[in-house]
Amino acid sequence: MYAIEIQNMKMAFGRFEALKDINLQVSKGEFxxxxxxxxxxxxxxLKALSGFLTPTAGDIFMxxxxxxxxxxxxxxTALCFQSYALFPHLTVKENLDFGLRQKKVPLAERVQRVDRxxxxxxLGAQLDKLPNQLSGGQQxxxxxxxxxxxxxxxxxxxxxxxxxxxxLRDSVRIEIRRIQRENNLTAIYVTHxxxxxLSMSDRVVVLNGGRVEQVAAPKEIYNxxxxxxxxxxxxxxxxxxxxxxGESSPxxxxxxxxxxxLVSESKSRPKGKNIKVCWRPEEAKxxxxxxxxxxxxxxxxxFQGAYSDLFLTTNGCEIRLQAREFGLKxxxxxxxxxxxxxxxMLEAN
Amino acid sequence: MDWRKSAQVVLLLLPGLGxxxxxxxxxxxxxxxxxxxxxxxxxxxxxxxxxxxxxxDRKIYxxxxxxxxxxxxxxxxxxxALAYPLAIWLRRPFAGSDVIGALLxxxxxxxxxxxxxxxxxxxxxxxxxxxxxxxxxxxxxxxxLQNDQNGFGVLILxxxxxxxxxxxxxxxxxxxxxxxxLDAARDLGAGAFTRFRRIIAPLSLSAMQAALVxxxxxxxxxxxxxxxxxPTNRQSLAQLMVFFKENGQWNDAAVVGVTLMVLAxxxxxxxxxxxxxxxxxxxx
Numbered sequence: 039m040y041a042i043e044i045q046n047m048k049m050a051f052g053r054f055e056a057l058k059d060i061n062l063q064v065s066k067g068e069f070x071x072x073x074x075x076x077x078x079x080x081x082x083x084l085k086a087l088s089g090f091l092t093p094t095a096g097d098i099f100m101x102x103x104x105x106x107x108x109x110x111x112x113x114x115t116a117l118c119f120q121s122y123a124l125f126p127h128l129t130v131k132e133n134l135d136f137g138l139r140q141k142k143v144p145l146a147e148r149v150q151r152v153d154r155x156x157x158x159x160x161l162g163a164q165l166d167k168l169p170n171q172l173s174g175g176q177q178x179x180x181x182x183x184x185x186x187x188x189x190x191x192x193x194x195x196x197x198x199x200x201x202x203x204x205x206l207r208d209s210v211r212i213e214i215r216r217i218q219r220e221n222n223l224t225a226i227y228v229t230h231x232x233x234x235x236l237s238m239s240d241r242v243v244v245l246n247g248g249r250v251e252q253v254a255a256p257k258e259i260y261n262x263x264x265x266x267x268x269x270x271x272x273x274x275x276x277x278x279x280x281x282x283x284g285e286s287s288p289x290x291x292x293x294x295x296x297x298x299x300l301v302s303e304s305k306s307r308p309k310g311k312n313i314k315v316c317w318r319p320e321e322a323k324x325x326x327x328x329x330x331x332x333x334x335x336x337x338x339x340x341f342q343g344a345y346s347d348l349f350l351t352t353n354g355c356e357i358r359l360q361a362r363e364f365g366l367k368x369x370x371x372x373x374x375x376x377x378x379x380x381x382x383m384l385e386a387n
Numbered sequence: 388m389d390w391r392k393s394a395q396v397v398l399l400l401l402p403g404l405g406x407x408x409x410x411x412x413x414x415x416x417x418x419x420x421x422x423x424x425x426x427x428x429x430x431x432x433x434x435x436x437x438x439x440x441x442x443x444d445r446k447i448y449x450x451x452x453x454x455x456x457x458x459x460x461x462x463x464x465x466x467x468a469l470a471y472p473l474a475i476w477l478r479r480p481f482a483g484s485d486v487i488g489a490l491l492x493x494x495x496x497x498x499x500x501x502x503x504x505x506x507x508x509x510x511x512x513x514x515x516x517x518x519x520x521x522x523x524x525x526x527x528x529x530x531x532l533q534n535d536q537n538g539f540g541v542l543i544l545x546x547x548x549x550x551x552x553x554x555x556x557x558x559x560x561x562x563x564x565x566x567x568x569l570d571a572a573r574d575l576g577a578g579a580f581t582r583f584r585r586i587i588a589p590l591s592l593s594a595m596q597a598a599l600v601x602x603x604x605x606x607x608x609x610x611x612x613x614x615x616x617x618p619t620n621r622q623s624l625a626q627l628m629v630f631f632k633e634n635g636q637w638n639d640a641a642v643v644g645v646t647l648m649v650l651a652x653x654x655x656x657x658x659x660x661x662x663x664x665x666x667x668x669x670x671x
Contacts, residue, residue, distance in 0.1 A: 111576045117571070119567045119570070124568075125572070125586060136572070136575050137576055184571075
């Protein structure tokens with residue numbers, strides 16, 4: 039039995055379809071991130087899970103029971119808001135205790151749960167303060183604590199780190215993951231930050247235009263993107279059109295590309311004759327030789343600290359490479375090779 | 388701040404604040420002094436508590452302040468009670484909400500006296516309300532509704548006139564509560580009434596108190612609605628004050644005037660405090 043199961047879910051606002059045919063299963067204790075650009079439907083999906091929106095079609099199950107028509111107050115979920123949404127007139131302690139009072143938890147247990155969570159999140163010294171007396175990080179912890187104290191079956195995060203500075207974001211990110219693991223919570227996390235998604239999640243759901251593009255573990259998403267959108271959205275990728283010429287040997291596919299004939303190594307067959315292919319800038323070997331070697335002049339160099347980004351134009355195709363070698367400059371002609379196992383065949387054109 | 392700067396601030400404030408303070412101060416001074424026998428326009432002037440003593444023994448005075456408090460209290464409570472759900476309903480714009488908001492605020496543009504005359508016409512013995520009730524078969528014959536003894540007519544007029552004002556004060560405060568905060572309460576299991584009691588009411592308490600106090604003070608000192616639509620067997624404090632003044636009893640009028648000011652101030656404060664205690668469960 040899954041902690042969450044979404045079946046054929048659709049969500050329409052008038053003629054606009056925000057979510058199209060969503061299917062997803064999440065196991066208990068799993069940390070799943072909904073990732074995508076603004077307007078892709080990730081917050082809509084989260085709101086449907088928390089009960090603030092009712093799907094136009096399809097079903098949502100939690101713990102094997104349908105919750106599609108249940109209002110938020112009747113669901114065993116807790117939502118961490120992007121804005122924290124702390125009650126400004128209540129102290130930290132009253133904020134933490136709010137949900138427990140609504141659920142009529144006995145007083146002794148309420149005190150115990152609030153104490154435990156405040157200790158876990160190091161909020162002991164802040165309990166009598168009002169939210170406006172806390173820093174951003176502390177407010178974030180209170181919002182997290184208010185959700186945790188409910189011991190929900192599912193905890194939902196709506197871009198909870200977007201208001202924090204970069205350094206604080208890193209530490210709170212680690213803290214959220216630690217608490218989620220310690221409490222074996224099922225978590226759905228919404229973000230548009232790919233680094234956050236890749237570093238925190240057991241699985242990532244990439245959404246685009248209301249559709250699921252790919253559901254996979256972070257490494258799989260990065261190394262084997264299913265579509266050109268995923269390849270482009272997660273990290274940076276060189277994406278180009280290709281024509282499948284044939285299979286030169288088992289698992290070795292010859293492709294006609296703007297860079298010339300290249301070979302891709304793949305166990306699965308291409309999805310058509312005219313497809314898209316992609317490869318990551320860091321996978322190309324500068325000064326490489328042999329299979330898939332291309333020669334091209336450098337158009338631009340951008341120093342990034344640990345590496346330099348090289349921008350090249352080959353037969354009208356914009357290429358980006360990563361070089362650890364810092365002596366290269368604009369106008370230099372370099373040879374680079376793309377390992378066949380890193381030349382990924384994507385969807386048909 | 389040195390004396391030059393202080394003097395500059397005082398001088399700048401003087402035309403506005405000075406005039407207000409001078410006018411309030413002089414009215415207060417004259418009223419209090421007259422109620423204790425000074426500035427007697429018809430007899431000897433000098434300190435005396437006789438006007439207070441005689442007034443406190445008068446039945447008409449005691450009925451009058453109780454009646455004024457009743458009108459003030461219920462006008463404030465009913466106006467705010469009706470304005471709250473409307474403010475929550477109109478919190479976020481929807482198709483037609485502008486028109487509804489404008490219609491609800493329309494009474495603010497109608498003068499109280501005009502409204503009172505219209506009301507009297509509507510509820511008169513042969514007015515359209517009586518005709519309507521007979522027309523739908525609920526009443527056999529016309530009933531006397533005008534100048535009812537319980538002051539319901541005055542209450543209706545007060546609420547009609549003051550509710551839009553309460554709405555105007557409270558809508559901004561209710562709109563300022565973020566959707567996320569209300570959604571968070573809902574997510575944590577709070578139903579509609581709990582969300583109102585534990586989130587909306589405390590976060591809009593200041594506006595609620597302001598509306599209660601301003602409406603109460605206006606209604607407790609009502610004259611025009613009372614004269615036209617009020618009961619004929621009792622008088623409001625303002626009406627009683629005018630009655631004494633027109634009979635040349637200036638000191639008695641001053642006693643009623645001071646009573647009105649003290650009652651308005653004390654009870655408005657009590658009303659605001661009670662609202663806070665009810666909302667928060669404690670004074671803080």
